Amino acid sequence: MNKDLEHQFVTELENNQNIVHKVCTLYTNNRDAHNDLFQEITIQLWKAYPKFRGDSKFSTWMYRVALNTAITLYRKTKKSIPTQDYESVIFKIKADEYDATEEEQLKLMYKAVKELGDIDKALVFLYLEDKNYREISDTLGISEVNARVKMNRIKIKLRTILNP
Incomplete structure (x- = not known):
């Protein structure tokens, strides 16, 4: 993936990360699970981003991917959500703290x-x-x-x- 696409993705994700935090809050019960789900949704968004055509707003597309990821993982595990190693992801995202x-x-x-x-x-x-x-x-x-x-x-x- 080229650097421009990566930069666009990181910018959009940073601007809309509260969407992901809110989805995480709905589908998790503690801070660790919240962080794990946030990470997994971020990875799924990154994997799907090259296919984002821009037919809808980024935030609408992000809602769909985040909700589908959360629902899929919730149904698979019901109690704990498996995650991928965050270090394998190339980019770093400045995460704002979400204080419920x-x-x-x-x-x-x-x-x-x-x-x-x-x-x-x-x-x-x-x-x-x-x-x-x-x-x-x-x-x-x-x-x-x-x-x-x-x-x-x-x-x-x-x-x-x-x-x-």
Whole structure:
């Protein structure tokens, strides 16, 4: 891969890394697992980047790869996520620290969302990221109507979880 492509990738990843941190928070329960999943998603993004055609925004493509990676690994392991050796990756990315403790109210929401199924988690995540239903449906590969119906059902379920 040429240096320009590598530079573009690193720049885009640094600018959008909070997407990956948020996905990691949804699918992990501790800092080590979070870091491992972040690493694995970064590697999968790097491997897939040469195929990124730019048909969608980088962030939309990044959501899709990150969510697919997290869901795939979560389903395979359920408890621990295997990772690849980070030293084998050529580039270094300056990682901003993501401190979930600053957002106490979000902790309760994350806890409730973790009780949802994999696709429902992804749908809530995209909804909370202010994605419209078209973007959600494109990212998850479902119809726009299905995304709306699922979201309405999820809202009811979350209310039940948060207010027993």
